[in-house]
Each structure stands twice: as C-alpha cells, then as structure tokens.
Amino acid sequence: MTDHQNEPAIETTEDQLLDHEYDGIQEYDNPLPLWWKAIFWGSIFFAPLYIVFFHFGPGVLPNDRYDDVMTAFYDKQAEELLALGEITDTSLDGLKMSDSMMSTSKKIYSARCATCHGVFAEGGIGPNLCDDSWLHGNRLTEIYKTIVDGVPEKGMLAWKKQLPPGQLMAMAAYVGTLQGSNPPNPKPPQGKQLDPAGMVVVEENEPGDGEPTESSTLSTGKDETGQIPVMPETNKP
C-alpha cells in the first residue's frame, strides 16, 4: 500500500480486507450496492411477468401486431380508392393539366422508372415509352393498370404497394405525356403499333421484339412449372 494520502479515510469505513492475497492482489469483501441488487432481482422477477403477459395474456406479439397494422392500412386504402371515384381515360387525361402533379411525377419517374425505361423514356431493360408501339396497351387506363399491377413475369414491378393511389394515376398520365417525344438512342419498338385511340395499326413489330415467345420469356430458373405467361389481349375497346 503505497498510497498514504487517501487510505486512512477509506480503510476506516466498510472496507474489510480478506485474509488472502494472490501475487500481491488483495480483496475487500464489500457488500453489493443496493441499486445493483434491486435491478438484478428486478430483472429476474420481470421475466415471468413478461412471459405471462405476452404469451398467455393480453400482450400482442409481433406477428399479430403486424396483422393488425395491415388490416388498418387496407381499410384506409379502400376508403381512399372509393374517394377517388371512377378511373377513366378522361379522368386520367385531366391530370395532365396539373403542373404540380406532372412535376412530382417527373421526379418519381427519374428516381424510380428511369433505371429500366431510360432517363428520357427511350427504353433500356424495359421498353421505350415514347414511341407508338405498346406491349400492354396505350390507353391511359391500360397504362395505369400496367403500373399498378406490374408485369411480374417480365420484371415490371407492381407499384401499387409503393405509391399512393392518386400518385399512381398521375404516373399513368405522365407516361401519356411522353408520347411522341423523340429521345436519343431510342430502343426499337416492341409490341403492337397503336393509334392514339388504342386501335391497332401494325399487328406485330420485327421478330424478337414483339409478344413473348417461349424462348424470349424471362427465365426464373424454374422452368419445370412449364407455364408461359399469357399476355392479355389489351386492344378490345
């Protein structure tokens, strides 16, 4: 013990040296602080209470909580959809007039759509959106449906989970505004060439770009299910 300054004050309190030492190391046998004991025993007694409350009582476990949250969300979404009224080509076309909606949609396009459809909608992994050839129809309600439900077998995401209903409608209208713009490096046309009313002008584009054939169907690596996705015929009025 080299430290004579402080020792006397301490040694006279509760510190009691035990009679053993190891390589010069001695030990006191001080009692444990009360708060330490309280929290230690408290944490032990808390355990059965928690188990009873959550596993056998009114507590809500994560999976059930998830179900509750989802039910509430679907209810809210259904209300919103009802409030939007009927979705028609005309109602969607009207959205093009809203500058704020179109500028928001443009931003969303750049952030979310451009990776596949190109910065100028010229096409890339996904088809060109500026020309008059369409795989799934060019009427705004058809474009809206393609955006909402996606084309999972071809890699187009279903956006209904990612964007609010009103925004989905605005996106369809925005895609409509791209029609006829002449982007650089356009991807060759795919699908049917359609007139603005959605009527077929040319049935099929050059081979390899048109409707999916067996060989051009994107493989998910599991071909034993053997299902070739059937493309909906979208040209009926």
Add this chain to the structure above:
Amino acid sequence: MNERLEQFSYDDAIVRKFVFVTWLWGLVGMLVGIIIALELAAPYFNFELPWITFGRLRPLHTNAVIFAFVGNAIFAGTYYSIQRLLKTTLFNKTLSAIHFWGWQLIIVLAAISLPMGITQSKEYAELEWPIDYLIAVIWVVFAVNVFGTIAKRRERHLYVAIWFYIATIITITILHIFNNLALPSTLFKSYPVYAGVQDAFMQWWYGHNAVGFLLTTPYLGLMYYFMPKAANRPVFSYKLSILHFWSLVFIYIWAGPHHLHYTALPEWASTVGMLFSLMLWMPSWGGMLNGLLTLRGVWHKVAVDPVLKFFVVAVTFYGMATFEGPLLSIKAVNYLSHYTDWTIAHVHAGALGWNGFLTFGMIYWLLPRLFQTDLWSKKLAEAHFWIGTIGILLYIVSIYAAGLTQGLMWLAFDDAGYLKYSDFVETTLRLIPMYWVRVIGGLAYFAGVLMMGLNMLMTWKSRPATYEIPVYEAPPLAKTYAHPPKTHSPLAASGAKVADTALRLEHFARTEWHRAWERRPIKFTIMVTIAVIVASLFEVIPTFLIKSNVPTIATVTPYTPLELAGRDIYVGEGCYNCHSQMVRPIRAETERYGEYSKPGEFIYDRPFQWGSRRIGPDLHRIGGKYPDLWHLRHMDDPRSITVGSIMPAYPWLLTEDLNFEGVQTAVKSNAMLGVPYTEDELANAPALAQEQARVIAEGLAQQGGKAGLEGKKIIALIAYLQRMGTDISKTPPAPPQAEITLQEPAETDESISLDAGSTPPVEEVS
C-alpha cells in the same frame, strides 16, 4: 506447514512473443477495417479486385480483430498472470510453443482463405472445416497448458481471474465444436449439418457467446489481474466477484436469440433471448463496478498514469456496451436497431473501447516488466491514449448517427401511409458523410497503434543483453488441507428457532462454500461446464425437437443444381455481409420487400443466409422482381442501374467459368444431409445445370445482354437470385408420383400447411 520451500521462475519469453503478435495482428486487423470502411464510403476502393471486395474482407477484419488481436492478447495476459497467481511456471514449454505457432498458422491460413472466398459464412465462424479442426487442436493445447499449470500450482485457491479463464476455455470449446458441425464436401467447402432456422439459432448461440466468452470473460480475467496490479489497490468486493461471475456465466448463454428478433425464429426463443439479456445487465455491470471501485482512492494516479487511463476508459466502455446490449435486445428497440449501423457502433464501442484499450493498458504495463527496462516514452503512451479516445468517439458517434438515421428512414411513412423513402439507395446516400467520419476515426485509432509499435520497438531496443530470470520460493501444496473452521453464523447463534432452509440460505449468502470450490479446480470446472451446458440445452432441445417451430410449406422444394451452385457463389462472395434474407413482419419491410419470411422457407438453406446487417436491401423476395438482364447489368456495374449504389462491381463473375462438374459434389453432399434430390439430380447434376444455364443465357442474349455466358458463374448466381423466396407463391404441386404421403387434414395458415406426416402431435410452445 511450510517445512520445505521449492524454487521456481516464470516463463516470460512466451508472453513476449504473444505481446508482439497481439500488436502485429491488431495492426493488420485494423488496417483491413480501414480499407472496408473506405469501400463503404466510396465503392471504387473495391478496385474491382475479387479478393479485396467488402464481402470477402469484412470477415477477415472481424476474424483478425477477434481471434488474432484479442486472441493473442488473451494468451499473453493469461500466460503472464496464471504463473504468478498460481506460483508456478507454465505446465509445458513445448505445448506453449505449439500453441503460439499453431495459433499464428491459423491466422495466416485465415488471412489467405477468406480473401479467396473460402468461407462457411457463419459470422465469426467463417473459417472452413480444415482450419476449424486446427483451431480445435490448438485450443485444446492451450487448455491442457492452463489446466496443467493449475495442477502444478503452489497456491491453493484460484483467484477470480482464473475462474474467468476456466469459463473461457470450457465455453469456447463447446461453442466452436457445435456451431461448426459440418459435412466436408471438398477441401475448401462444407455444408452445415443444420439448416435454416436451426442453423440460424446455432449460429447466434455461438455468435453471441463468442462475444461473451472471448471478448468478455477472458478480458474480465485480465482486468482482475492487471487493474489491481497497476493501481496497487485491493479489489472492491470478493462477494461481487462470485455473484457476477456465476450469474454472467449462466445467464450469458441464454441470450443468443436476441440476435434474431422478428425473424422466422419461433417467438418463444426470441422472448427467452430478450429476458435473459435484461438479466445480464447487472452481472455485466458487476465486473465494471469491481473494476472502477477498485480505483477508489487512487483517482489522482489516473491523471498521471497512461496505463490506468487506458483501464478506466476500457472499463467505462465495457459498462456502456453492456448496458446497450440489454437495451438492444428489447424487441421494441430491436425493431428500430436491427440490421442498421447501430449494431456496428455497439460492437465497436466494445471492441475499440473495452478490448482495445484494456489490451493497450495491459501491454504498456507489461513492456517495462517483460523487457526489464523503462518504457521508452510515457508521453507517447499518453498521446496514444488521447488519439485512440478521439478515434473511438469519432467512430461511434458517426456510426450511431448513421444507425439511427437509417433505422428511422426505413420505417418512415408519409402522410398518405406509404414509405417515405421507398428507394433503398436514398437511405444509403444519407449515410455517406458519416462513413467518411468513421474512416477518420479509424485512422486516428490506427495511428495510436502505430505509436504503440514505436514505443514497443524502442523499449525492446534498450532491453538488457540477457534477461534476468528471478527465482522465487514457495512451499508446495500440502497433501492434506486443514479446512478452516466454520465462521460464526449470526442466525444460528441468535438462538432463534428458524427453519433449516433459512440456515442454508444464510450459508449460501455467506461465501465459504465458494471458497471451498476455489481450492477444487476440477469441481469448479465441472460446475462451470454444467452451467453452460444446461443453459444451452434448455434452448437447443426445444429448437430442434418441436416441429411446430418450422411448419412445412408444401411448395418449398430443393434448389436445382445450378441454383445450388449459384448459392455457393453467393456464400463465397460474402453477400450476407451486406444483404439480409429475412423480411421481418413489419409493414415498412413488407411494403419494401414483399411478404415476410416464413420458417418453412429455409429448410434447404445450408448455411442460412439471413445476415445481420442491411448495407444493401434485403434479398429474400428478390426472385422474379427484376429481369435476368437487370441482374446481369447490376452485377457487372451496379451504378449503371442504381445511381449512388455503394455495392462493389463483380465483373469477374461474367468471365470466370462455373465448375459444372463440382455441382455434382455439392448436390451429393446436400443429399447426404437429407435434402431430397431426385435420382436424376444425383446422377446428372452437371447436365441439368448446363441445360438450365443455357436457357438463362439465351434469354439474356435475346434481351440484349452479352451472348455466350452459359458457362459463366454469373448465370448460376442469377438462377439462384431469381429462385430466392419464390417458392411460397407457387401453387402446390400435384401429389408426387413416386411416394404417397399420408396428409391428414392439418391446420392451415395462409399457404402454410403443417406436415402431419409421421410427427407426434404438435405442441404449441410459447
């Protein structure tokens, strides 16, 4: 009693060796840490070189720091202290040498194999099976050397530091063996005997307790020796040592499942993990109290002694990390923190603060004693302390901020009830400035270690021509031991009529019974073993036996040979280091990724790939989300698809050939582990894989991708990615033609049906 004195001296040469490699590997491990920190801040630091990509180097960083830096420090400190605490030299010099060189060989093998992509992908247990065997052998050598030394001791009772060393040796042995049980497939590849949920459970039982028994208990042992020595003060409380030792050893084991909250792990396990983590708070803090309160009365020394400074900060970080651990284990907190950088900040507070600083303090205390000269520069040691502290603070403050930012952004919904940041990369870009601060913090910490190297070198240079080896004297342990008389029992003496139980309780509360254990090392070791094994079995047995933990899903089938090969590439590239495969039942996650993950989806996943951190998005529902061409371009150049992505590019996957013949071995190994492959797959795996690869490659070429990829690794990886997480959305197949299973009408839960086959009635365990 002390009729005859024996002479002995201590072997410090082995300690000098271990101290040097502690520094050396610490330097390497931290350098790799800085490299991977740079790769996250700016992905071009991956240089498109396979062996230095983040996914391969991150395991090297964790392994180097845990097993090389901390591991060697444990060996150095243990070998130094047990000789003195037991008044004897080490058991066997040859064993010490085998231990030293064997451990360094393991580290070198790790440093070679991990960058090559040879990995089991289980965190902190990445090393492949041949190295695992070597680890087991060398660890046993260490154990024999320690227990042999205990057997030759001249001090009857074991000091608290040695209790912690014993707990370390026993528990690490058990953890290492049972987590690494795997079937070797080739020299460089094995498949674990566990799959999916059970593999995840075993891994985090291991992962959590590796932290407990490699980063915590041995370091508490070191603290109990070096801190009172350096402060020259008695330990605060022997009672506390006993209570916190046993509660720590027993409770720690249970807490592993807190790494798997909200996953497909059964909820009861998650609850057990959380509750035991809360109980672990005070036992952990017992160590902190005994450390800090030992310094009562010598705080003025802390101001002038760098060794004590390091110790004080180390113990403070220990206290902080062991408060935060229980906090993070609370399900509601984990909801926010899991998969974010919060966890990374937490472990670095522990590793840099507690392990690092305790090691540095210990080394600065040892240097003058080992080299028998004065420390070259106390000022430089002071400077090391300050730059190290600043480094830790920069590191953890920035990464805590990153973790909270990311966690909150992932969960944020806008007013309309949709994800506010539905593009994952938005949440990544927000973290980049903090990642740069981390790099600076890491560099500061690294600079401190360099300073220590210089101090070590200069101190070593002024060592004496030959080391003096002092000879000590002590009597041998007597064959018989006169047990001390039972001390006065106030309760019995009071004459009050009390129940026997009360007297027993009083006896338990007094610590004489433990004093008796301390002089019986075999009994002590057995008690520790029982504490650890019993606690483990309470969780392991239900996890493996209760069928309802993993309800079978009829549409989940084994991976095709090509997909299996792709999965092995995914494992080898270390994709799990950045991508989880576990969508939690949280709306913010199901909106972002898709349906939450079910336990039955992982039954063919060997090893499981749930991951622990989302540096990139979850991938469990990636299958079918994008076209093959998207994946091809994304793997070749991620930033051409996602602007701002920090993922490394993997161009070599487009040029390296897939070893189709090797696919057969992989299929056979998985079949041996119980994966139901067909006769065709067992006989013709390469041909089947080639056919599937051809279809995918043709599709890619038609979509405008590069042609001629059918023999390349990328095709297998795409096949795996497109398969992942898709099985539950398939329609159930027609009854199999070959075998007819009796399907009793069972409870159904959405697409999940309980396979009632041959299993006993299902018990619901909560």
